[in-house]
Every structure is written in structure tokens, then in C-alpha cells.
Amino acid sequence: MRYLAPATLEDATQMLGSDLGECRILAGGTDLLVRMRSGFAEPDSILDIKRIDGMRDITREDGGWRIGAAVSCAEMGEHAGLSADWPGVVEAAGLIGSTQIQGRCTVAGNLCNASPAADSVPALVAARAMARIAGPDGTRDVAVEHVPTGPGQTSLGKGEFVASIFLPARPENAGDAYLRFIPRTEMDIAVVGCGVSLTLDGDGTCTDAHVALGAVGPTVIIVEAGAKALVGTQVDDAALDALAAACSAAATPIADKRGTVEFRTHVSGVLAKRAAKIAASRAGA
């Protein structure tokens, strides 16, 4: 196996364009090294992106935030500006693993690992985050929900990798939140996860909403009917009940040792309701 640690994006894409055999991208390594150890991944080469310029930076861009693909979730949580603008995304990222894992794991990695239960992904989707993908033909920007295509599968082409995640400018009177259900108090995998991002006008009427469910389908489910249930309302009990019903209707969970279909379907609605309440209070309702 070869270990490569390029210092520039150009070097990285050039390396990825050469014959590296099966090459895996290394950022935090909290999924990759586990897979390698368990024999699920046997790469010919590993390309460590942490030494590439800008990969470890959180920077202001067009009123939003660009998060380098190698920024750890702990670093996100310590960033006051990012936490103030996108608390739901930051708290979702902060739910991944232990303190030790937090020090290494990244949201870009969480996205590319393509687990249906990834905690940060519903929050990123709700926030309408964009992934910047670097590859042999330059860079392209895609909505984060288009990166995972199924459990462990992504839309990334040969030689491509996610270089950064962009969170757009947070509108006035807007807020986001992420909640998950786990049977323990920490360090567990979501049985259901739900991200909600919404915007209110001066009267507290919801003008925009985006709702995403995790762990109840092969990829994140965007619940447009749920968003519609909120828009035009004061995010009151009737609207929240309609949101919950829409989310339960949209969920397509499997049954496994962590939860039955019925349970996950029900909890999808409950979490959506609770997350929307938090998002609305953060938006200033």
C-alpha cells in the first residue's frame, strides 16, 4: 500500500489521475481505518488530504461558511461564528462518536461514508449545504444530498473527492436543529435522525422550511410535504402535527435490532416536530 500526502489540490488531482490502483481518500480516518482493519477495505493507496492547503480551514464566503473537508467535527463545535449561524449542523456533527472520534471525524467524511444513519447528513441537507467536489476536470458544486446514492455508495466519479462543504448565508430570523433517537445517552448510531431548517418573517410566520430525515431510508429523505406543512403558519401545534404526519408518511425504514418499522415511522414524526420547535425558537419565534 502507498501513502500519499499532497500539499496542493493540483497535486492531489494529478495523483488521483495516475495509476494508484484502488485509492481511498483519508481525512479523519474514523471510518476508513476501521474498514481497513476489518478487511472491508484493502486499498492499494491512501491519499491523505489533510496537508492540502485550505482543507483544515473554516472560512467566510458569500455570507456563509466553507468548511474544508479535513476540518474535524470538534473544530466545527469550537468555531463560534459557524455555531451561531448553523447550530443544528454543528450539533449534528457533534453527535458523531466519542471525544476521541470528534477530534478526527469530518462532515465530508460522514457524507462520503454514505451510511444511511449518518448524523450530520440530514442536518446538512436541511441547511441546503453544497459539496465542492474536486476531480480531474476541476471542481464542481453539488447539493449534498446528491453525494450518497445508497448505503456505502456515492456519486463521486473516478479520481473525485469532496474538497469542502459550503453552508449558505443564514437568512434573518432563520434557525436550524437536528435531533436523533438513540437508545443510549451518547455514542450510538441514529435509529432515526431529523434535521429542520426554517425561516420566519417579522410576524413569526414561516416563509421557508427544509426538512430531512435520516436512518429511515437508504439515503436521506427530503420531506417536502413536511416543509409545506410549516410554510405560511406560525409553526403552531396544528402545523407541527401536520409536519409529523408528513414525516411519518415519508419514512421508509427497515426493521432491525435497533428499531422496528412502526417505531421508526412514529419517531420520524416526533423528532421532526421537536426539531422544528427548536429551529423556530432559534429563528426567534
Added chain:
Amino acid sequence: MSKIHVTTKINGDPTEFLCEPDETLLDVLRDRLGMTGSKEGCGTGDCGACSVTVNGRLVCSCLVLGAEADGVEVATIEGMADGDQLHPLQRKFIEHAALQCGICTPGILVAAKSLLETNPNPTEEETRYWLAGNLCRCTGYDKIIRAVMEAGKEMREAS
């Protein structure tokens, strides 16, 4: 397969080693550098027995490649005591009998030191959450938490 030459700093000491590209920092520490204080429990980042800090950040050394250590600063349990002078956390662990078999102890000490450096006055809840990635199958955790809280108190009073 050619080995990788890594130049790093471990517990303040400039260190060089050769390692395989797929070798973890934990294996390098234990098998190449003879620093066996960091333990391997699970090897998959679940138990925290291999906890070290890399550039001050608490991580599982089983989930870091040795090659990644180039140019960084690593701190391990071996750097915790000052010669014969135990760190307050180490003393409190002894006083409170916060260990039984001891396999998890180096990782918990490293993680607890990192906690008190980040947050010198943690609540019990903060302490329990911070240490949630350090598994102990002997103590039931209460003595560990008490020892960490006491060490934090002593360190605050001394500073």
C-alpha cells in the same frame, strides 16, 4: 513495499521512525518505539485505551496512521509524570482506587488530562460525556469520575 520515514515529536522529544504505510500510530508507538503505555483494546476507535493527543487534540492512536504523525506533536501517557513526580490525575487515581486491571487507565488519564486542559472546572456530567469514549469493564466508572473531579479541584487550587 518501502517504509515511510517519519519525523515527529513525542512528549516533547524529537523522534524519527520508519513505518509501513498502513501501520497505525498505536502500532508504531508500541512495536517500534517501545512505548507500551498506550494499549490496544478494540483497534476500532470504540474503547479509548489507545488515547493520545496529536497537536493537543485527543484522538485514538489506533485510528491514526504512523505516517500521519510527520511534523506533528504527539503526547502519550509516558509523558504525563514528571520523572518520579506523578501528575495529580495519576495520584488521585491511586488514592481513589480508580483502576482495577489497569488496561483502560493510560487512555483514561490521557483523556482526562485533555479534558482538564480544555475545561479546568468541568461538571460531573461534562466529565462523564468527555470520557464516554473510554471504556472500563472493572470499575463501574464512579471512582474514575471522582478521581478526575478531585484532580481538577486540586489543580485549580494549585494554579
